[in-house]
Amino acid sequence: MKIGYPCINQSLDCTSSRTFRLASYSEERLVETVALNLACLQRILEYNVQNGLLFFRLTSDLVPFASHEINQFNWQEHFKSEFQQLGSYIKQHNLRISMHPDQFVVLNSPNPQTVKNSIAELVYQGTVLDLMELDTTAKLQIHGGGGYGDKGAALARFAEVYHTQLPEAVKARLCVENDDRTYSLLDCLHLHELTGLPIIFDNLHHECVHNGEPMREAVEMAASTWKPERDGILMMDYSAQAPAERKGKHVQSISEQLFHDFLAETEGMDMDIMLEIKDKETSALKAVEVARALGRL
DNA sequence: CGCGGTCAAGTGGCT
């Protein structure tokens, strides 16, 4: 089991998510920003290794406007050795890596332009992992997309796009996550049957939208969709509901008791856990302690 | 130099 946090480290004085406005786009600005982002990413990875945080999600902002038509620069070639060195460090320390294309990536949209943009974004993020020379256990996680009033038809459209439009390099890394309002675990299983995509499990989303499966059973169902030799072990997002806030909103800081309870409920199961909690590595470090005390790490 | 409106992109639930 590996534990981690997404994208941003609040203890360091750098960010790998630097970007700029489209209006101020220039090649010079792009090169400068990517160089700073990659340098910061190396520092974050070193922090993670030193602190036993072996699972990390790379920010989508590593290369600003990477899938936008304004960006015609060959950043892949220009930063080839930097990516390769980052990948080498990742492999050397046996880190698990994921990326999470944002809400604009909708493979089942009725709008062909949206689908096209979504695929371009997936190609970009897959390319980052390819340039790092990571195997296909490094994943790209997306949601099912919109429901459009007919989830069955929407999932069939997703599968159609998957089979006819996605490059193999993307398909090999893609996984789909249950979301907190449209696609439940069972809906994702349906999509898994249509495509073979592994399901990345989110416990808080499952609490929001489910079909009565107890937590342990739900984790087992998601885990069964991962082919160990291709996908590695189950990845999951862990969070808890922010008290007195809108349903699905993430807590500020981990409840060690709730996390302990979750680990107890999934005793004997192996998975890598991404903590989607506002205070980032602070909670991740606490989670590592809880897992260690239970002999899970 | 700090504040706050705005930022490439989609969707659906809530007010």
Add this chain to the structure above:
DNA sequence: AGCCACTTGACCGCG
């Protein structure tokens, strides 16, 4: 009908 949240704030113009 418009706002908000989403895996994550950061940028930049203005006072």
